[in-house]
Every structure is written in structure tokens, then in C-alpha cells.
Amino acid sequence: MARKYLGTSVDIHGGGLDLIFPHHENEIAQSKSLGDEFARYWLHNAWVTMANEKMSKSLGNSVLVADMVKRHRPIVLRYYLSSPHYRSMIEYSEEAIAEAAIGFERIEQFLTRAIELTGQVDPIAVPAAFAAAMDDDLGVPQAIAVLHQAVRAGNTALAAGEKDVAATIVGEVRAMLGVLGLDPLTEPWLDAGAGRGGEELRAAVDGLIALTLEQRQAARERRDFAASDAIRNQLAALGITIEDTAAGPRWSLG
Numbered sequence: 001m002a003r004k005y006l007g008t009s010v011d012i013h014g015g016g017l018d019l020i021f022p023h024h025e026n027e028i029a030q031s032k033s034l035g036d037e038f039a040r041y042w043l044h045n046a047w048v049t050m051a052n053e054k055m056s057k058s059l060g061n062s063v064l065v066a067d068m069v070k071r072h073r074p075i076v077l078r079y080y081l082s083s084p085h086y087r088s089m090i091e092y093s094e095e096a097i098a099e100a101a102i103g104f105e106r107i108e109q110f111l112t113r114a115i116e117l118t119g120q121v122d123p124i125a126v127p128a129a130f131a132a133a134m135d136d137d138l139g140v141p142q143a144i145a146v147l148h149q150a151v152r153a154g155n156t157a158l159a160a161g162e163k164d165v166a167a168t169i170v171g172e173v174r175a176m177l178g179v180l181g182l183d184p185l186t187e188p189w190l191d192a193g194a195g196r197g198g199e200e201l202r203a204a205v206d207g208l209i210a211l212t213l214e215q216r217q218a219a220r221e222r223r224d225f226a227a228s229d230a231i232r233n234q235l236a237a238l239g240i241t242i243e244d245t246a247a248g249p250r251w252s253l254g
Contacts, residue, residue: 002031002038013039017087018054020044043138045086055092063092072097075189079104079182085141103148107173108184109252110151113158114170116247123178124171134179147176209240213249216242 002010015024024042031038047054055062068077080100084090115121127150133142154169177183184190212231219227232242235251243250 003036009037010039012041012043014043014045017044017046043086046089048081048090048092050092052091072101075182075184076101076104079180082140082180082182083144086138104182107147107151107177110154110158111170111173111185112250112252113245114154114166117158117163118167118170121167121170121174123175123183124168126175126179127172130176130179140180143176143180147173150176209235209251213242213251217249 013024013027024044028038049055050061050063053059053061065077076097080097081090083100127146130143130146133139133146136142150169150173154166154173157165157169174183174185178186182189212235216228216231219225219231235242239253241252243252
């Protein structure tokens with residue numbers, strides 16, 4: 001089957017570390033006996049664990065993706081699962097996913113604020129430090145550290161009003177996220193979870209919240225802070241977070 005669809009050799013063969021012996025060693029033996037190289041590189045990932053035990057169907061401690069995406073954004077789950085090194089164990093917990101969500105939100109908030117200033121910016125080349133980390137045995141944790149350094153530098157540029165610097169950093173950040181499959185401004189994340197008619201729904205919700213924020217702003221201008229706070233609290237109860245910025249209020253799903 002491998003020969004039919006992939007040829008006599010593939011670049012990378014992956015699998016869990018528990019498959020090294022006998023499964024993968026047998027695959028090598030079978031392929032070598034036919035004269036095939038089969039795989040040039042073998043990557044063996046560590047496990048996702050729960051209470052220090054491997055998640056597996058046999059142990060009954062697995063968590064289904066279909067259930068996870070009801071509680072967490074798919075892009076956050078990808079960020080959470082891909083952040084550790086592939087040879088490192090991941091101890092699953094809701095607290096760890098919540099921390100990952102906060103970390104990824106910092107990246108998204110930077111992109112949102114920056115693009116409001118710079119306009120749309122396409123990805124450019126990744127920084128050398130990011131490329132070096134990825135070239136070193138797929139050092140994703142070090143690469144993500146470079147990503148967050150860029151976000152911090154980008155926020156500093158935004159605070160200083162340095163539009164050109166911010167635009168360059170947006171391009172680098174999007175390029176790094178693209179390598180990791182985490183750019184929120186590209187498919188499939190752009191419409192993730194929106195379903196059919198997602199763009200229209202998003203536009204409608206944005207318009208409704210904009211009208212609400214106009215009422216809140218009017219209340220603030222007439223110094224009716226009780227009404228302003230009530231509107232903000234009502235939005236918060238619906239899971240909508242309001243951030244007051246120099247460019248005006250900005251909303252996001254909390």
C-alpha cells in the first residue's frame with residue numbers, strides 16, 4: 001500500500017514512541033527486505049497523558065475531539081497541543097488549556113490592534129531565530145518563544161505609533177503562525193466554527209454590537225456612567241469583552 005500511494009520511500013514517518021518496537025522496526029525490516037528505504041527520518045512523539053497515564057481507549061481516559069471543540073476553540077487546542085516539543089509528554093488539564101488560550105489571545109490581540117493601524121499585511125519571511133529553532137529537531141517551544149518576543153516588540157511599536165515597524169512585525173508574526181498552522185487570518189481558522197453563512201453572521205453581530213457600543217458611548221458622554229456600566233455588564237454576561245482603546249472600543253468573545 002505504501003509503495004502504491006507514496007512510492008518506495010517517504011521523507012518522514014511519524015508515530016508514538018510506543019511504536020518503535022516492534023511495529024516500526026518490523027516496517028523497516030519488511031521494507032529493507034524488498035530493497036526499499038521506506039522512510040528517511042522517523043519521528044516518535046510522546047503521549048498526551050491524564051493523571052500521568054497515557055490517554056488511550058483501552059484505559060477509558062481518552063477525550064474525544066468532538067467533545068473538546070464544544071468547550072474550546074479548535075485553534076487554541078492546536079496551539080496547546082503543538083507548543084511542547086514533539087518528544088515531550090503533554091499532561092492534559094483544563095487549566096493548561098486555559099493558560100494556552102490566554103497565550104494565544106495575546107497574539108490575536110496584537111494582530112487585531114496592529115492591523116487597525118497598518119491595514120492588511122501579508123506574511124513575509126520568518127525571523128532567523130525562528131527558522132533556526134525549527135531546524136533544530138523541530139524546536140517548537142523555542143520557536144514560539146521567538147513568536148512571543150516579536151509580539152512584545154510589536155506592542156511596543158504600536159504604543160510608540162511606529163506604523164512601519166509594526167507592519168513588518170505583523171508580517172513576521174503571520175509567517176511564523178503560518179509555519180505552525182496557526183494563522184487566524186487564513187483558512188480554516190478564518191471561518192472556523194462559523195458554519196454556512198459565517199461572514200454574514202459575523203457582519204450582523206458586529207453591527208449589532210457596534211450599535212450597542214454607540215449607546216454606551218453616548219451614555220459616557222452625558223456622564224451617565226451607571227448606564228454605561230450596565231451596558232458593559234450586559235455584554236459581559238453574553239461572553240463579550242469590551243476593551244477601550246485610543247482608537248475606540250473593541251469587542252471580542254471572552
